[in-house]
Amino acid sequence: MARRVIFDTDPGQDDAVAILAALASPELDVLGIVTVAGNIPLHHTTRNALRLVELAGRSDVPVHAGCDRPMRRQLVTAEHVHGPTGLDGPDWPEVTTKAGAAHGIDFLIETIRAQPEKTVTILALGPLTNVAMALVKAPDIAERLEGIVLMGGAYFEVGNITPAAEFNIFVDPEAAAIVFGAGVPLTVLPLDVTHAMRSTPARIEALRGLGNKAGTAVAQMLSFSESFDLKKYGWDGAPLHDPCVTAFLLKPEIFEGRQINVEIELASELTRGMTVADYWGVTDRPKNAFYVRSGDAEAFYALLLERIARLP
DSSP: OOEEEEEEEOOOHHHHHHHHHHHTOTTEEEEEEEEOSSSSOHHHHHHHHHHHHHHTTOTTSOEEEOOSSOSSSOOOOOHHHHOTTSSOSSOOOOOOOOOOSSOHHHHHHHHHHHSOTTOEEEEEOSOSHHHHHHHHHOTTHHHHEEEEEEEOOOSSSOOSSSSSOOHHHHHOHHHHHHHHTSOOOEEEEOHHHHTTOEEOHHHHHHHHTTOSHHHHHHHHHHHHHHHHHHHHHOOSSEEOOTHHHHHHHHOGGGEEEEEEOEEEOOSOSSSTTOEEEOTTOOSOOOOOEEEEEEEOHHHHHHHHHHHHTTOO
């Protein structure tokens, strides 16, 4: 049976690759996509999600708009990386699919309650506002979830939006603290692994060479978004973050990690949103997350290439 998943996301070029790969994978039953403000404001993230289901030929997958700002803070966005639309790069056609009328939080709650217990996994690719609000509004869903797999945080690589914090956690640290403390089985794909998954020119050209619409669009998106990180890091390719979540579900053997305690820093403005990861077990705090430390980049890109090739 295909694994039932719901994406919570702020697309974003890397979110786009994660979603497209999932939509091309029969092992995953994508029950819906919920959008959140993060990389860009909510109206853009919602339109982008609709663009992606149309590109994949999967307009049957419902899209619902969620929260347009963090729980307690002003929204911080990342147009400097993703462009003003969030999916800059391709020349996108006008969207014809409509988002669902229900609020994304209500869609999360209702969908999780409607499925058998322990059969739904949330795949969180952006700030955790929607997920935290759903857990606050309906605490019973914590026991019903199979788990949450998220891209966020860092320990060895520290921060990418501040010296101490990764973007998704930084945008809404209060939401992250709720999710990390909810008792739901949690898997974390941090910068420590995503920084090694670099979209080199050869990997981008392989995607372009697929010859389908999806492969061309992915190559165009990555060519656009990588320019910022190439200047920032000076590496041979830009990190590809969010598709690690999809890849982990499809082939967990690509990755290595361990069960540890992770806490979210809320008090200090200097280190706001830092994921304090007890990777070496120096405290007795309870282990609340499977923290992925490394992965096989060649296997990761081979998987993405094979899945994107299946799309129109």
